[in-house]
Amino acid sequence: MGEMTPKKRALLCITGNKKKADRISCFDVLTTATVDQMNAVKAPFPDAHRDPELCFRLAAAAWEIIGLEGFKLPFDLCIEAEALGCKIHWGRIDRHPSVEAPVFNDLEEFKVPEKIIEMGRFPIKHGVEERLRREYGDYLPIANQVTGPFTVAGHIFGIERFLIWTKKKPREKIEEVLRLIADINIEDSKEALRSGADVICIADPSATSDIISPQFFKETLVPIYKYMVRKIGAPVVLHICGNTMAYLPYLPDTEIDAFSADAQVHIGFAKQVLGDRVAIVGNVPTISVLLLGNPQTVRKATIEAISQGVDVVMPSCGIPPRTPTENFKAMVEAARCWVYV
Amino acid sequence: MVNKDEIISKFKEAIIIGDEEAAVRLAKEAIAAGLDAYEMVTKYGGEAMEVINKQYEEKKIFVPEVLLAANALSAAVEILKPHMKVEKTSIPAKVVLGVVEGDIHDIGKNLVKIMLSSAGFEVIDLGRDVPLQKFIEVAKQEKADVVGMSALMSTTMPGMKKVIDMLKDAGIRNKVKVIVGGAPVTEEWALSIGADARPKDASAAVGITKQLVEKLRKERGDSW
Ligand code: B12
Ligand SMILES: [Zn+2]
Numbered sequence: 001m002g003e004m005t006p007k008k009r010a011l012l013c014i015t016g017n018k019k020k021a022d023r024i025s026c027f028d029v030l031t032t033a034t035v036d037q038m039n040a041v042k043a044p045f046p047d048a049h050r051d052p053e054l055c056f057r058l059a060a061a062a063w064e065i066i067g068l069e070g071f072k073l074p075f076d077l078c079i080e081a082e083a084l085g086c087k088i089h090w091g092r093i094d095r096h097p098s099v100e101a102p103v104f105n106d107l108e109e110f111k112v113p114e115k116i117i118e119m120g121r122f123p124i125k126h127g128v129e130e131r132l133r134r135e136y137g138d139y140l141p142i143a144n145q146v147t148g149p150f151t152v153a154g155h156i157f158g159i160e161r162f163l164i165w166t167k168k169k170p171r172e173k174i175e176e177v178l179r180l181i182a183d184i185n186i187e188d189s190k191e192a193l194r195s196g197a198d199v200i201c202i203a204d205p206s207a208t209s210d211i212i213s214p215q216f217f218k219e220t221l222v223p224i225y226k227y228m229v230r231k232i233g234a235p236v237v238l239h240i241c242g243n244t245m246a247y248l249p250y251l252p253d254t255e256i257d258a259f260s261a262d263a264q265v266h267i268g269f270a271k272q273v274l275g276d277r278v279a280i281v282g283n284v285p286t287i288s289v290l291l292l293g294n295p296q297t298v299r300k301a302t303i304e305a306i307s308q309g310v311d312v313v314m315p316s317c318g319i320p321p322r323t324p325t326e327n328f329k330a331m332v333e334a335a336r337c338w339v340y341v
Numbered sequence: 342m343v344n345k346d347e348i349i350s351k352f353k354e355a356i357i358i359g360d361e362e363a364a365v366r367l368a369k370e371a372i373a374a375g376l377d378a379y380e381m382v383t384k385y386g387g388e389a390m391e392v393i394n395k396q397y398e399e400k401k402i403f404v405p406e407v408l409l410a411a412n413a414l415s416a417a418v419e420i421l422k423p424h425m426k427v428e429k430t431s432i433p434a435k436v437v438l439g440v441v442e443g444d445i446h447d448i449g450k451n452l453v454k455i456m457l458s459s460a461g462f463e464v465i466d467l468g469r470d471v472p473l474q475k476f477i478e479v480a481k482q483e484k485a486d487v488v489g490m491s492a493l494m495s496t497t498m499p500g501m502k503k504v505i506d507m508l509k510d511a512g513i514r515n516k517v518k519v520i521v522g523g524a525p526v527t528e529e530w531a532l533s534i535g536a537d538a539r540p541k542d543a544s545a546a547v548g549i550t551k552q553l554v555e556k557l558r559k560e561r562g563d564s565w
Contacts, residue, residue, distance in 0.1 A: 089445075089470075094496060098445045159448065163405040164412065167359065211448065213403040246400075287495050287525060320495060 006069035007198065010141040013312045014199060014235050015257045016279035024306060024313055026335035027070035028062065029143040029201040029237050029260065029281070031318035035094050036325040037061035045321070046090035049076060049097060050121065056128045063140060065325065067332040070141040070199075071132050073125050077147045077203060080184055081155035083120035084112070094321040102158040107165065107173050110156070112180055117187050126195040133196025141199060143237075144192030148204025149181035149224055150212075159206060166216060178224050186231045193234050201237045201260070202228065203318075208242035218250045225254040237281060241317055245269070252277040263288070263316040267308035279311035284331050291320040295330035302334035345374055349385050352417070356389035359409025361416045368420040378424035383461040386414050387547075390459045394544035404448060411455040434554040437479050438489040439467030441500035446493035449523060449543075453489065456543040457550060462487075476504045477511050484565040485517055486554050489546075492523045501526075502534040509535075516565055518553040520546065 002008075004022050012018060013025040038044040041061045043054035058075065062068040076097045082088050087100040104110050113119060117126075129142055147155075153162050166174055189200045207221055229236045239260035240247070248270055251259050259278050261270060263285035270280050283305045284290060289297055302313055313335040319328065348370050355363035371381050393410045396402045436457055440450050447469040458464045465483055467475055480488050488508070492498045501521050508514040518537045531539035537553055540546035 095443055160408055160451065164408050167405045167409050209400075209403070211404045213405075216403075216405075291495055322496065 005139050007139060007141040010070055010312065011198060011235060014237060014279060014281065016276055016311060018279075018311050024311070024335055024338050025069055026067075026313045026332045027141055027143070028068050028314045028319070029070075029072050029145065029199060030203065030239055030315060031075055031096070032062040032066070032068055032072050033058050033075045033321065034066075034319055034323045034325070034328065035321050036323075036328075037065045038093060040065050040325075044093045045075070045095070046092060046097065049074070049090065050124065052124050052127055055124060056131055059128055059132060060136075063136075066328045069332075070143060071129075071136075072143040072145060072201070073128055074121065074145065077151060077205070078155070079121050079125065080147050080152045080181070080188075083116050083122060083184075084152075084156050086155055096318075096321070099155040102156055102161070104156050107157070107169060107177050110177055110180065112184060116184055117191050122188060122191070126191050129192055129195040129197050142197045143199040143201050144189060144197035145201040145203050146185040146188050148202045148207060148238075148240075149178040149185065150207040150221060151204050152181045152184075153178060154206045163211070166212070166220075171220065175220055175224070178220070179227065182224050182228050186228055189228075189232045189234070193232075197234075199235045199237060200232050201239060202256075203239045205239075205241040205317075207240050209244055209246050210242045214246040214250070217247050222250050222253050225256060229255045239282070239317075248273040254278075258311060260314065261316065267305060267310055271309040281310055281312035282314040283308075283310050283316050284313060286315045286317045286320055286323075290315055290323050290327050290331065293327060295326050298327045298330040299334040302331050303338070306335070306338050345376055348374055348376065349381075352381065353385050353389040353392075356386060356410050356413045356417070357392050359406060359413050361409075361413045364413040364417040365420055368417040372421070372424050378421040381421050382414075382418055382425070382459070386417065387460050390414065390456055391544060394456060394542070398542065398544070404452075407452060407455075411452075411459075414455075414459055433461045433463045434486040434550075435463045435465060435483055436487040436489055436550065437465045437467065437476060437483060437485040438491075439471035439476060440469035440491045440493075441497050441504070442470060442473050443500065444492050444494055444497035445469045446523070447491070449493065450491040452543040453491065453522065453546050456547050457489075460547045460551070462550065473500055473504050473507065477507050477513075480508070480517055481511070481513060486557055487518045487520060487550055489520045489522070489550075491521070492526060495525055498523075498526060498530075501531075501536070505535045516561060518550075518557050520550060520553070522546065 009021045010025040010027040012021040041057040043058040048054040048058040059071050078097045081099045085103040089098050089100050091097045235257045237258040238256045241262050243264035258281045260282040289301045352367040440447050454464050490501045520538050521531050521536045528539045538549045540549045
């Protein structure tokens with residue numbers, strides 16, 4: 001089996017084989033960047049989104065400064081919308097970029113430019129992944145995040161308009177568009193895997209059941225995710241924000257390896273529903289604990305997540321930029337102390 | 342002889358199921374039958390939206406259905422508006438509403454807007470990512486009764502406190518009531534920054550805003 005490395009450990013844990021690892025992994029496949037790290041490595045937002053050198057330094061800071069056992073790119077959810085023509089508001093040091101306005105007024109207007117993954121910031125992302133692999137060898141895992149089809153649809157059509165269309169337009173039309181976006185995600189993932197990434201994270205925050213029905217999730221989104229997983233052919237983690245309890249029974253049908261659960265999801269319950277069919281990662285609350293708590297409350301929440309059965313310790317969602325380093329580190333340290341007996 | 346009750350109940354039903362065409366048709370029928378346009382909107386439209394909000398709260402329906410219902414109602418309002426005889430006493434209270442600077446999450450704010458306007462409030466929508474100063478400017482300009490702010494992120498919540506402080510500095514804090522909302526905003530925090538209320542959702546916002554406006558009218562009268 002050879003020596004256990006963070007990469008081997010992460011891949012075991014993320015695919016539901018944590019018992020075969022020496023201990024639980026603490027690898028964050030969601031946004032890792034914080035203001036403290038930006039200052040420490042002199043790679044602040046918003047420049048770090050677009051400058052390859054700064055982007056590299058900030059991605060590496062996840063390991064160098066916090067000790068997270070792996071890297072993840074990019075730092076935001078706007079790459080796809082940007083390449084499709086949306087204007088981006090770049091934010092500032094403690095504010096993530098956001099999409100300013102939709103670009104398409106109707107489903108029929110939607111068109112994917114040829115070679116889209118050579119456009120916008122895709123090449124920067126893949127370039128930094130390649131450099132991370134080169135400089136850190138095979139020791140640490142790299143996660144490539146894609147913004148999921150539902151969220152991208154919200155960006156490019158306007159979320160409210162798209163929500164209304166889910167009720168008014170023929171379902172095949174909606175599915176067709178989501179599938180075209182999924183194809184961008186797949187192409188991006190394949191290029192990332194060639195560049196050195198090991199894990200793909202589909203982050204689809206707008207697909208939360210605070211907004212859409214479990215029925216829509218089951219009928220329309222599950223087949224799309226499954227299509228993606230099959231085409232990607234590498235470990236896939238799906239992240240959806242908020243309370244996704246009602247989605248749990250449908251997750252095995254997506255064939256994802258792991259689901260990254262937000263703080264509203266009760267892990268013990270999720271484990272009972274999912275058994276060993278889908279691994280569960282995440283769940284250390286970002287706001288109440290990592291951002292607003294202290295190292296002690298972070299340790300407590302981390303141990304709670306582990307004892308409820310999470311397979312990889314991670315923040316429950318993208319880390320808030322103002323999270324103090326001592327809190328973020330406390331999560332990693334608590335995870336490292338957890339050895340299986 | 343057209344049955345007025347039937348028009349009303351079909352009208353409500355059309356809104357609840359989000360059937361825009363039917364809502365428009367029934368609005369026209371209502372006018373032809375001599376029903377009061379103002380009542381159609383504020384009373385029956387409002388009742389339909391209450392049903393919607395209750396179903397949403399109970400997770401029987403989700404945001405797309407709420408938006409559909411809202412669209413059906415606004416289409417009907419367009420038809421009914423020219424026929425509304427607005428009396429002086431029924432001039433609706435003005436609410437200045439927006440998502441605070443740095444925050445683009447506006448789905449919740451839009452639901453609040455829908456519910457408040459269907460309950461008869463005049464809502465001045467500042468949109469999302471609203472510069473804080475704008476709340477003060479518009480409140481003054483419009484002689485608003487209520488300032489409503491939404492924030493969905495811990496990083497943008499402090500903007501609400503700043504707006505309240507700015508209202509105080511401008512000497513107009515006592516001219517308006519302030520309501521705040523958004524998933525991370527707790528009642529305790531809202532009161533601690535000096536807001537008047539934190540309705541937990543869009544339907545609670547209606548009742549609470551009504552009460553606050555009544556109180557305001559007693560405190561400061563109709564003058565600004
Ligand atoms: C949809 C969504 C998005 C969409 C927004 C689309 C849109 N036009 O609104 C998109 C994908 C664009 C998005 C982007 C981002 N998001 Co977002 N998003 C969400 C999500 C999943 C749902 C929010 C929502 O619409 N809920 C449904 C509505 C109906 O509920 P509501 O807003 O709470 O409103 C109700 C009540 O609160 C109340 N209410 C609301 N406002 C008001 C106002 C008044 C006056 C009153 C009386 C009542 C009231 O009434 C409403 C109706 O009943 C949440 C997670 C979650 N599940 O909550 C994250 C969440 C809000 N997002 C988050 C983040 C971090 C982001 C990003 C920074 C991510 C990134 N890395 O790019 C960006 C940038 C955003 C920015 N600069 O503002 C975080 C915020 C964390 C924090 N720091 O606090 C959340 C909490 C996710 C998480 N778990 O971490 N997001
Ligand atoms: Zn999330």
